[in-house]
Amino acid sequence: MTLATTPPIFDGHNDLLLRLLGGAVTARGVTNGLGSGHIDLPRAQAGGFGGGFFAIFVPSPATSGDSMAAMSLPQYDLPLPEMIPQPEALDTTWRGVEAFEALAAAGAITPCTTAAEIEAALGGPKMAAVLHLEGAEAIGPDLEELHALHARGLRSLGPVWSRPTIFGNGVPFRYPATPDIGEGLTEAGKRLVRECNALKVMIDLSHLNEKGVDDVAALSDAPLVATHSNAHAVTTHARNLTDRQLAMIAESDGMVGINFATAFLRPDGRMDPSCSLDEVLRHLDHLIGKLGEDRVGFGSDFDGATVPEGITDIAGLPNLRAAMTAHGIDAPLMEKLCHGNWLRVLRKTWGA
Numbered sequence: 190m191t192l193a194t195t196p197p198i199f200d201g202h203n204d205l206l207l208r209l210l211g212g213a214v215t216a217r218g219v220t221n222g223l224g225s226g227h228i229d230l231p232r233a234q235a236g237g238f239g240g241g242f243f244a245i246f247v248p249s250p251a252t253s254g255d256s257m258a259a260m261s262l263p264q265y266d267l268p269l270p271e272m273i274p275q276p277e278a279l280d281t282t283w284r285g286v287e288a289f290e291a292l293a294a295a296g297a298i299t300p301c302t303t304a305a306e307i308e309a310a311l312g313g314p315k316m317a318a319v320l321h322l323e324g325a326e327a328i329g330p331d332l333e334e335l336h337a338l339h340a341r342g343l344r345s346l347g348p349v350w351s352r353p354t355i356f357g358n359g360v361p362f363r364y365p366a367t368p369d370i371g372e373g374l375t376e377a378g379k380r381l382v383r384e385c386n387a388l389k390v391m392i393d394l395s396h397l398n399e400k401g402v403d404d405v406a407a408l409s410d411a412p413l414v415a416t417h418s419n420a421h422a423v424t425t426h427a428r429n430l431t432d433r434q435l436a437m438i439a440e441s442d443g444m445v446g447i448n449f450a451t452a453f454l455r456p457d458g459r460m461d462p463s464c465s466l467d468e469v470l471r472h473l474d475h476l477i478g479k480l481g482e483d484r485v486g487f488g489s490d491f492d493g494a495t496v497p498e499g500i501t502d503i504a505g506l507p508n509l510r511a512a513m514t515a516h517g518i519d520a521p522l523m524e525k526l527c528h529g530n531w532l533r534v535l536r537k538t539w540g541a
Contacts, residue, residue, distance in 0.1 A: 193510050194237030197311045199528035201416035201446025201488025202321070202395070203228060207246050208492050209288040210281065216291035227491035227502040230297045233316050236506040239528060240298065240310060240317030242345055242416055245285030246493075247278045247326055249352060257495065260362060260452050260460035267362040270352040278326035279334060286341050289320055302344050303541040304532045311528060321393070321416070324350035324359075330377045332384050339388050344539065345416070346385060347393035348378055349401070351428075356381050357404075359396040364458030366427035368434075373400030374408075382408045389539045394418070394438075395428075395448075395488070402434055411538045412443035417488030419445075419453040420475040426458050435479040444534045445480060446488025447472050449496040464497040466512040473513075473526075482522055486530045 205228045208214050214224035222231035232238070249270035259265045292298045298318035299310040310317035320342045328334040335346075349359035356378035358371040374382070382405055385392050394402050394415040406413055415438065421429035430438070430445065438445060447469060452460040454468040476485045489496065491503060499508050513523060 193507050194235070195312075196524045196527040197237050197239030198487060198506055199239050199307060199311060199317065199531045200241030200491070201486060201531065202242050202244055202323075202448070202493075203489060203491040204244055204246060204493030205491070206243055206285045206288050207248070209291070210284055216288065216295040216297060219292060220295045220297040227496070230316065232502055232504040234314070236502075236504040237510075238316065238503040238506055239312060240301075240307070241489075242319045242321040243289055243292075243298070244321045244323040244493075245282050245289070246323040246350065247273050247281045249273070256362060257460055260364075260458075262459075263457065265362065265364055265458075266366070269359070269361050272353050273326040275326060275329055282322065282327035282338070286320070286338070289318070289342070292318070300342055302342055303539060304535040305541060307535065308532055319344050321345040321347075323347050323393075324352070324354060324396070325356055325381065326354050328356075328381070330355060330380075332381060335381070335384060335388070335390070339390060343390060345391040345393060347396055347416075348374070348381060350396050357401045358398050360398045360427040362452070363427040364452065365425040367399070367421070367425075368402070368427050368429070368431065369399040370427060371398050371400065373398070374404040379404065379408055386410050391535070391538045399431070399434070402437070406437050406441065412534050413438045413441040414443045414534060414538070415445045415488075417446050417448040417490050419448050419472045420479075423472050423475050424453055424456055424458060426453050428453055432479060435476070439480045439484060442484070442534075442537065444484040444486060444530050445476055446486045446531075447476065448494070449487075449489040449491070449500060450494030451497060452495075454497065460495045462495050462498040464499075466497060466499045466509060469497065469509065470512065470516050482525060483530055483533060486526055486528070
């Protein structure tokens, strides 16, 4: 396959900060290419990974190994983890902010709060990076913490991960299933949406259940965005978006970033790396068919999931570009899918 590294890929979701908080790598190690995982600066340069949304995530006490094993079965229904107490979540979140800032100090990332800053950093020596909160457990009902995090650079937020918060309910890791599970946003969740709109913080739909997505759509004045989600019509996982939801996203002029986690790509819902890049292309075709060419990008979930063996890590992104080219994706559409559509929706959301 052609080892093309252009156009640079701006990505809707990664969990590198979780690796830093877990001690699997240091900020300096990310810069110098030390340690394992999916992301570091040398591999970013080798693969044409221009950057993306860097998520702060508060893990549940249950081990991810148990979850991964369950998700290799033909059917599974993992129970929703319990709500995380706010003081615990807030401590982890501030440490995540510090880890993000340490990456900047080490020369691995260029923090960005505008689309213009992302565009300027793409293709440069560092990864363009937007600070994202995956699950709003750290924020209290008065939303004071939202303002404090915004002041430190937060520009994107998912109200929930796959567990309840005071703001709403997420979907479990369940296959086969629909996202029509439980109640939607709470009154606090509705206040959170309105305040995010006021602050120009992007709201991420990727872990919300169906009623929660409906509530955001009814309240938000911004484009509807799912940073790392796939098509339910292709893979009937609870995490994936139905055609009805895709129609709502298209109507709002939002977008979806395709998730590389194989459980959301494979038709059998298994978290198994023996997954062809053809499965990525099946979701790509469906999403373009429902959303149009201007509303689809990538949201890999690097460092947070098992990805197809044809990609492996960010150094493998040239294989994805080659597969897309062989699939008939021309140069203008390639530019849109790799980063142009993210820049478009972020300009519309952030106003800059």
